[in-house]
Amino acid sequence: MWEVGVRAFQRSDIRIMARPHLQAITAAVDETALLARADVQEVIIIEKVDCAQPLQAIAPLGSRSPLHASSFGKAFLMQQEPPKVMELGPVMQRFTDHTITDPKVLLTQLAGMRAAGCAIGRDEYRDGISGVAAPVIGTDGKAYATIGVSMPSYRLSPEKLAAISDVVRRAAVSFSAQLGHQPLS
Numbered sequence: 001m002w003e004v005g006v007r008a009f010q011r012s013d014i015r016i017m018a019r020p021h022l023q024a025i026t027a028a029v030d031e032t033a034l035l036a037r038a039d040v041q042e043v044i045i046i047e048k049v050d051c052a053q054p055l056q057a058i059a060p061l062g063s064r065s066p067l068h069a070s071s072f073g074k075a076f077l078m079q080q081e082p083p084k085v086m087e088l089g090p091v092m093q094r095f096t097d098h099t100i101t102d103p104k105v106l107l108t109q110l111a112g113m114r115a116a117g118c119a120i121g122r123d124e125y126r127d128g129i130s131g132v133a134a135p136v137i138g139t140d141g142k143a144y145a146t147i148g149v150s151m152p153s154y155r156l157s158p159e160k161l162a163a164i165s166d167v168v169r170r171a172a173v174s175f176s177a178q179l180g181h182q183p184l185s
Helices: 002-011 014-029 071-077 082-086 103-116 158-178
Strands: 032-039 042-049 064-066 119-122 129-137 143-152
Touching: 014 032, 014 042, 014 143, 014 158, 032 071, 032 129, 042 071, 064 071, 071 103, 071 119, 071 129, 071 143, 082 103, 103 119, 129 158, 143 158
Parallel strands: none
Antiparallel strands: 032 042, 032 143, 042 064, 119 129, 129 143
């Protein structure tokens, strides 16, 4: 029975499974919701639900951003052990004045994000673009994907950051549970 279940899970399309969670995020915060998967030292956007805002952060399907310089990448890194994060050091390229290029600084930031349950990126990959993301955890306890929002930075006030963080965290926990993750008590 277990093998049949695992095979069925592997054939299921995560994009289809993510759609209701993405729609719920967009409905709650009126920002573009995205789903990303890790690909070596980058994340790739694999699904999205656009918001109704006249000015949006453009994130086409298939677009990539570096793990160290985006909220979606940092949400993956939140689940990594420090030695794995330190390996990024040689590839931590600067994209803006806000990009973190020191793995020790990134580790400190990730510890705070881990405690908060979501990752935040402000103007790190592209000036004027910010995001909030959280890991979607699979049955093995590892990040299977990340889910969150991308938006113009000027709309990410402290009040909105708190609201978005809460919505994104809850969506990630719900999606993780749908994938069979059972957090330790």
